[in-house]
Amino acid sequence: MSQAPVPAAPPAPERPLPTPTRDSQPFWDGMREGRFLLQHCSSCGKVRHYPRPVCSHCFSMESEFKEAPLGGSLHAWTACHHPFNFFFKASTPYIVALVDMDAGVRVNAQLHGVPESALKIGLRVKLGFEPVNKEVTLPVFVAE
Template sequence: MSTAPAAAPAPAPAPERPLPVPTRESQPFWDGMREGRFMLQHCAACGKVRHYPRPVCPHCFSMDSEFREAPQGGKIHAWTVCHHPFNFFFKAAAPYIVALVDMDAGGDVPVRVNAPLRGVAEADLEIGKRVRLGFEPVNKEVTLPFFVAE
């Protein structure tokens, strides 16, 4: 029997960042993100916006669509301060703010985007505050959205 002290256990590997998996329908949206453009899917039959991209229009059931570049500004609809992250990757960043934003691009169909809000103190948050979309390259394939105050 050895009396040498037991080796300390190896540290757990750092958690990986959760990333979206683009689909055939959402790939043009993610390509736009990578290019610094906010691309929204529009129904080719009725013209209504549908976000997040999906195969069938919820308004007229058409499967035909096209993507168009949209304005990157919007107003805060709601927000939450995450003290207990849903994923271990975000633990070091907690607390952080996630905003639900009514984008300027919606027309008669609201387009809401949920993303981190950076550079704004919780005390300065208010419904209707103007924000602008930012783009965070994560790797060669994925760029994620975030918001900053205008």
């Protein structure tokens, strides 16, 4: 008597990754190099994040990327116990932080190495870099 075949394990979920655009590619190149590059309007100088083609202040389409400081303060956070994507299930609970960067923009990313009980508005954090593969490095926050 032959045994029934054992069903194959389902494929492991893939990590969702950003898809750089023409406007955001310099930001992602900077992340890969360990540099926090922010887009600045070439006409009025206003900094903007996320990268996009038109300045919301003066409507110029000219911009340049400049290196920015890595520090910031915690504006808000959420503890994720039920991940939006199965890839993150193994790392629950994890913290996603919204940070007021010293450079004048808000950035959201995972916060590593700080227990939820230690979180408070204004907590100083700094941007770090988490290489995922040869092409993609993601932002993460760590305690300053």
